[in-house]
Amino acid sequence: MSKNLDTINHHESVVRSYIRNFPTVFTKAKQHKMWDEDGKEYLDFFSGAGALNYGHNDDHMKEKLIEYISSDGITHSLDMASTAKAEFLEKFDDVILKPRDLDYKVMFPGPTGTNTVESALKLARKVTGRTDIISFTGGFHGMTIGSLSVTGNSMKRQGAGIPLQNTVTMAYDNYVDHDTIVYLERFLEDSGSGVAIPAAMIVETVQGEGGINAARFEWLKQIEEICRRWGILLIIDDVQAGIGRTGSFFSFEAAGIKPDIICLSKSLSGYGLPLAVTLIKPELDIWKPGEHNGTFRGNNHAFVTATAALDYWKDESFEKEIHEKSELIYNFLEKIVTDYPEIKGEVRGRGFMIGIASEVEGLAEKITARCFKLGLIMETAGPNDEVFKLFPPLNIPKDELQKGLDIIEESVKDLVKDPVTN
Template identity: 75%
Template sequence: MIKNDLSIFEEIESNVRSYVRGFPTVFTKAKNYKMWDADGKEYIDFFSGAGALNYGHNDPKMKEKLVEYIMNDGVTHSLDMATEAKAEFLKKFKEVILKPRNLDYKVMFPGPTGTNTVESALKLARKVTGRTDIISFTNGFHGMTIGSLSVTGNASKRAGAGIPLNNTVTMPFDNFVNEEMDTLDYLERFLEDNGSGVDTPAAMILETVQGEGGINAARFEWLQRVDEICKKWGILLIVDDVQAGVGRTGTFFSFEPAGINPDIVCLSKSIGGYGLPLALTLFKPELDIWNPGEHNGTFRGNNPAFITATESLTYWEDKSFEEGIQEKSKLITEFLHEMVTKYPELEGNVRGRGFMQGIESQIDGLSAKVAEVAFEKGLIMETSGVNDQVFKLFPPLTIDEEGLKRGFNLIEESIKSLIAKKELVAN
């Protein structure tokens, strides 16, 4: 029997480990929205692998398909050779996701992680346009490799690069300064004025909802104007949907409600369905000017992930699945607004949309305290923002109302506990 002992991690694993510090227990089992540790304690998972488990843990149909594939000696590794597993995924992705949304994209497999798809998107944009600079936005997060870090806003993560991060310009995201200032007037002025020091970039890259940057949701009007500016100046628009995509905000792609059609889309995390590593870079056919092998990766042909990813798309064949996400999203929104109103001590406001929401507080350290107490009570939840000022709700899309409400109760109990101990003190 496994003991709930963290000593081996403290002894051998690098200091860079993080989530084990926030969730200090040894997990042994997981199913849908529940996890259990070595002591048998049950937890409700409002973390979902940071958005990599939108369909929950160990989905039974995906598990069945995966086990069957392995037991039949299906191809595990193939780089980008043609396999039946890849063919079936591409067919289903085209029929279930792209065609119903009138999207015409080529599909590239750049490597298995989110930063892989962002790196390939930046490289392609520069190759297509012949320009070097990329415009990114404040509080954006796009990955931990050098190119992705260059378009990431978080100072501590950028510092980890150890070298200057060049060929990028940071502009203010929607409502970054205040609600009155139109940040795109500011951006467009830089493009128009030859004295601004900002050259016409190859691309702009953004998240429609900034997952790590504070659950900041851009208004649809803002996204539409970004799209218009990109078209006007011949700039490619890259939407990083690594965390906000695959239903997390209520629709398969987070940009759908805005009615825009990005030139390049980055997908990873939950596209694999089962938590298996997989990433896609989608781009308009006219941008497909790659030479064979010009961008590659040893694990870009992750066939077990193709199996589970194909099965995961079955959810999207039934319109009621998406409708259910949107209905449950309303419950999340209502709960968070209730908490802000009911407990003014939080000094909070609600951030985000869909299954990607949270409460931001001006009280220093609040979110970390709420998450810590919630974990003690049996809820797994993380924080977001440069100062961890948001505690965020990321339950799996497959969670039922009972599971949601159990999680809500644990969050409220945590808030009440902190208020009772007078640990929520206004600045």
């Protein structure tokens, strides 16, 4: 074991997790590659759990950031005005919102995904005067108390140490054999169901931690219709599925819906710098000044890189490229399922948020471990880690993408051939 790895294992809390799956010390990263202290090169199909959709150390963003730092630009400003913030807001409106005919106020709730979810839940309750939130099976929304209350994973929920209240869990699309929309509507209509009309429903269009479950666009549209009919606010948690990960900037665009509140973080800064926003329909923006705040909601370095990252979205070429490579990934995974029936696999997900769920206990973990040995970083998902998921950078060249896919197939082939040794 290296000295640095030994130091980390000795001093860092046992709560650490990713280091257990990737037991090496990384020293350098560029685009879709990482290197450890021994000089070993890895293809990155992890992308910071979706925080690095444009890969590591993008040259354009880096140039803008270095220029800003060198000119002594404001680093920390809470929610005071800064040129970096103004430039981001203007460009976000011009490049993202207006072309999609979307009108939202932008709130900076704090730097992480759980911050934006907490603010969304709080605002929904404030606007409606109701307390309950409907969430869905398999959902993951964060690790602080409010966001954890709408998260499905029992292990993570138990970490709260207290009862998690004022939430009701309903069945996600395809969670059960029957129509989950009918079931949901029946609960709302029946005064004896024990389910009060909630302040909001919060949903991921594609569930990451829940197992790469993709909701049908028709189902999402029906959820929106129910929310409109009952005066319930619709919150889309696009922290992981957004910023192009599922094919379009917002993951819900193909469904033709317009959520009341949208939660964004992870790849919003484009560079791995902490940044989150809560997008709010203007009529719902009823906060009192300072009613929700946070010391690090003015991360100007993240504003700079986020503004630069929006250049990817100035026209349709980047999105077209995402769709082309997404088709390549999907076809590859379907072929894996067909060619290796021993893995009892099912392709799940959408776009660059995709993977294979295996009925064979422990197989997904073995595949990701084998991939790591062969120089590919990839993680598992699902309540039982039954899915190995692919999260390559969106801008990875096709030939490098294919190299990673080849490593996955080699790993699957090795495990099918000799499951005990591997």
